[in-house]
Amino acid sequence: MVIITQIKVTKMLNYKKLGFKAGLEIHQQLDTKKLFCSCPSILNKKEAPNLIVRRKLRAVAGLSGEKDIAALHEQQKDLTFNYEFYHDCNCLVELDESPPEEINKEALKIALQISLLLKAKIVPKIKVMRKIVIDGSNVSGFQRTMLIAKNGKIKTSKGIVKIPAIFLEEEAAKKIKTVDKEVTYRLDRLGIPLLEIATYPDIKDPEHAKETAGIIGTILRSAKVKRGIGSIRQDVNLSIRNSPRMEIKGFQDLKLIPKIIECEVSRLLKENPKQAEVRKAEPNLTTSFLRPLPGEARIYPETDIPEIKIDKKLLSKIKLPELITEKALDLEREFSLHPEIAKEIIENKIDFKAFVKNYPRTSPKFLSQILIEMPKELKARFNIIHKFTDMEFKEVLTLADNHSLQKEAVIDIMIKIVKKQKINPADYKQVSFQEIEQEIKKVIQINPSLQPNAIMGIIMKKYSGKINPKEVFDLIKKLQ
Ligand SMILES: [Zn+2]
Known part of the structure; x- marks a missing residue:
């Protein structure tokens, strides 16, 4: 049997020769x-608009002799534009009913x-x-x-x-739909x-x-x-x-x-x-x-807005932001990290991809929290200023990864490391679902009138850092 494979060969184009x-x-x-x-710049509104404003295209004065625009105006005169207006991100300026601020x-x-x-x-x-x-994308x-x-x-x-x-x-405003001679635009984006x-x-x-x-x-x-x-x-x-x-x-x-x-x-x-x-x-x-x-x-x-003078004094006050690197953008994209955190990881020369590989049970987001945010939290909450070494981070991350630790337990370990206290891994063993369930039942039995939040408080105090607060709360609601 003969199999003929057709391979499509794209000839490499010489862009210089083509005058590209x-x-x-x-x-x-x-x-x-x-x-x-x-107005705040809120985008992609999902809910229904508070108002729909209908407009016909108005002729713009003072443009005689401009044939093509005139022709287009003629063509579009018959269109009706519907503008979806939202109270929380629109005002009379977007509707061209009030002069610009x-x-x-x-x-x-x-x-x-x-x-x-x-x-x-x-x-x-x-x-x-x-x-x-x-095209109607600007109300004015x-x-x-x-x-x-x-x-x-x-x-x-x-x-x-x-x-x-x-x-x-x-x-400009965002076009939502066109039905016959009616075009609908959403005003959330207009004016950003x-x-x-x-x-x-x-x-x-x-x-x-x-x-x-x-x-x-x-x-x-x-x-x-x-x-x-x-x-x-x-x-x-x-x-x-x-x-x-x-x-x-x-x-x-x-x-x-x-x-x-x-x-x-x-x-x-x-x-x-x-x-x-x-x-x-x-x-x-x-x-x-x-x-x-x-x-x-x-x-x-535009005659409604005066000229803005840019003098040396104003320019000298402008601070240039630090340029982010491709590397930071890369982390941001690959692991959905917050831009600031991605930037700090690169600035601190942390090999983040290696960490992600070495601690596979810990989500990249939680990893970035441990590496960047938690040391800051130690300072804010406990006034502990400490630069964690690679070895120290390794100790924290190994425990966190092995026992799927929650945030408070990690903070607890970090404090112990700084204070050079003994860490007993058994203290951080995950509590079983059954144990938490038993504990919640006990609390409810003793005091049946307690609100879920109060029960939550008692349980979290006992198992702080070893249990997932959301799971516990769901469980409380189920058991009550
Ligand atoms: Zn506005």
Whole structure:
């Protein structure tokens, strides 16, 4: 029998010969209140909105002679927009019923910090502008945006990538659904400070795009920015010789950037398109048509907000955050650790992966608590200041791992180590389920009117650190 295996060979593309050029546009949400009101930035509301506000698109005055926008307005006039309004994260500013408040100073500070980390020159006067948005994602029909800094750059393994401009702007509302001529947007996201960082088309190949996005991402995450899905969005602009520019939106995962670019370049070579387009990155690594690439965004001054002067005094007050490393980000991602804790593990040169391997019954999260947080807790609660050696940690972790210890028992062992008291491993043997059950029954028998919390108190006092409080509480409720 002959088996014929078909192997698909992708020829390695020579990006230099193809005249490949790419730039990135990165949008990052800042972790502060909204940009022009005091509403908190709460995202992904699940419950029903408190209000639904219906609007028709209004004509924007003073834009005569702008044919394409006018045409689009004409086209969209008939649409009705439904805005889902939430009392806890929206106010009249998002509805464009009230003028914007003063700019959020914290967001401005973070934008300046990131600009400085990107080696950009801060502009002396920040002018807030309005950028026309016609899809309804901004209730007002415009998005506030301001140039913060110019001429930044980052170093990469393949040379400098220039960052011509950094903008601070308002995040748009999130589209929820479209039914016939009705479009529904949710207002929770509207007005969250968003930093826009665009690079020059200095990117030389797909892997270089990933590296560049990674470096900028690391710098962003060193400052106070939002984390998690949707908090950062990367778009790639690319072209090859004799082909129009393509903008690919919606990269969810940094790792997929090279593959998607590779596929897109192969598509350009095969299809030879004539028109510049905005395309969406699909899960299968291909891209699909979204819309034609728009012309220059229409921008005019925001007259409700005065110019913001950035003088030397203000700049000198800005402290630069310490840059986090790729290593810390790696721990954060792999073990779902809190960013601060991941950072401290790296700073303390702890080989965390080895610990995870050596103590398999202890969850990485609990391990990180023992290594980083519990020594701090000893200081806060017992005024014990002690730098645990590797040997001491080993002793604590071995006991914790062998006996599946709870937090209080670990703290107890740590105190004993510092005070050089004898540790008897038998003291930390897990208590059996039956024993706890018997004990709870006894307490209830003696005093049947006790509240669950009071029973809990008695049991925890007796078995502190050896039992899981949640399991005990569930058991009490079951037995009572
Ligand atoms: Zn508001």
